[in-house]
Amino acid sequence: MPTLPAPEVAREWLATMMLIRRFEERAGEMYARAKIGGFLHLSIGEEATIVGSARALRESDYLISTYRSHGHALVRGTPPESVMAELFGRVDGCSHGRGGSMHMFDGSRRFMGGYGIVGGNLPIAAGLALACDYKGSDDLTLCTFGDGASNQGTFGETLNLAALWQLPVLFMVINNQFGMGTALRRHSAVTDLQRKGESLGVPGMRCDGMDVLDTHGVVCEAIRRVREDRRPLLIEAVTYRFRGHSMADPEQYRSREEVERWQARDPIPAFGNKLVAEGALDESELAQLDAQASARVDEAVAFAESSPFPKPESLYDNVYVLDQDVPGWYSLHTTDQDHIPSRDQEASQAGEIPRQMSDAVRLGEEAS
């Protein structure tokens, strides 16, 4: 059983998990109020996998994740204001309103992005690890992805290549029991996911993804081995997402009882109570940490509200790195400014399609 870290370290882990939780809850509310568009994938329930793993990294290591990536930006220190502004599609968002929920990025903190294509980040992670070796540093890359991604071709291709080339990359499959709405046993012939890399030369380990202490302990050991041996490992973090896959998910594929069973193991109260029991924290400090997290998220929402939308004339910014000496046309600027929907129209249309999908499913449910 891993021992507790120093009290101030333990408090920081707890505070960060609380920040992610409160952030995600508010993001869900803001989505329902149409402040956020598109798809919104929340990490509620999975906070221990994020904090336990990222706190095992050093600052120069790379972290790369998926479309469920708000928490990964926050854990690396990206200000909540910047993440919320991205969700709001504002110019001060961490991807300047170009990426949205699925495409957070903070290169200055070596958070190398959230990626919207399932399994799309694995080869990129191996490339980052290759660059670490190429430059002669002993940095490594932590690559997280879901259980569903373990069925993509990139999983087999990338694990093989990483083992073959002895790349310093730690693959971490966040087994939250579902690939969207398809349960693990219905999408993967091998459900013992830590073993799924064995035939590719990548040994596996497992951690309890509902326990930040266990996650941190296992990831630390894996990182020590990856950094020293310059070989990849695969960790399976067993966890559960308490919310739907995205906000457009009526959750018909699982029972209320199953969700409640997992919620009884909620990683945040579990760790908070442990700290109280061990005397690292008292009840009032626990409440205070939570209040601080909520207050910080309030500030993030206020900031996002006040940040402007990107100007329509910035539509073509950063499609290319332009070379002023090139006379040819990079893009065809055929967009007529008059035809760009106004800011108000854009905002009112935000999230319309997923909401319609969600409504349709709900109406169908009610009718049957």
Add this chain to the structure above:
Amino acid sequence: MAAMRYRDALNAALREELQRDERVFLMGEDIGVFGGAFKVTAGLLDEFGEKRVRDTPISENTIVGMGVGAAMAGLRPVVELMTINFSLLAFDQIVNHAAHIHYMFGGQVTVPLVLRMPQGAGHQLGPTHSHCLEAMFMHVPGLLVAAPGTPADAKGLLKTAIRDENPVVFIEHESLYGISGEVPEEEEALVGFGRARVAREGSDVTVVGISRMARTAERAAETLAAEHGVHAEVIDPRTLRPLDLDTVLASVASTNHCVIVEEGWPHGGVGANLAALISEQAFDDLDAPVQRVSGADAPMPYSKPLEDAAYPHEAQVVQAALAVLGQSQGPPAGPGGGS
């Protein structure tokens, strides 16, 4: 200047850039010990070692994705895909990732990645090894597309591609690897992007040729001059993004007639795009509709007579030029003429 084959010009460009910049490295299937399926990388493994010339497994999507990641971390990968058809296995990494990362992350990171791949028919490789897909890449904002038609352009454009901050799809042609041409010997003789090459000057009709078809167009122009007294101006855009439309428009303004020759499919092709741009920008300069000569709108067949019928040759270009000038009866026969 020295006479050099297209293949060797590419090899020289790679060697010079590997020598010039420690961040440049090569990855691809059979590029090292085997020397490259088309021998473009021959000798480079011995010269630069396994760190910089890396044989990969057959995993196109992952090879490209690793190039994306390495480029994001500050290296300058040059990835070889054995043929352009195999790039389709890597389309996720090329389109969703390489092309869009700079944009979708708000300009925080660049992807200076070069993807080399050869295309083209003529070797009886059938429907999965012979296509010309430059239009697919040209379609994607975020990608640059180069398609050199001569040894000099092969070398000069590849050096520019390796130094560019954007992801570049660098399309070679299997039938050009063996051709020779004059290539500048100076190491800094780069060919800039977005500058078309006027391969031949003429005043009667503008003939735009893409990739190998620039060469086909030049031969057609010789025939047009010798046998029909028609003086064709032949233009090779060299890069499809950025596109030097100005040179094409200036030529059309003086000839008032235009033929576009490409080896790829006609629907949504390079010619379709260029014809639309010309009609938008220079409608009043045209005395006749822009004429396209393209590959047949069918998969590439194996059998030699069918394969020959499926991509453009000099005769079809001559016919198209005469047709656009009103000097022949009826539409040109052959590929691109419809079925």
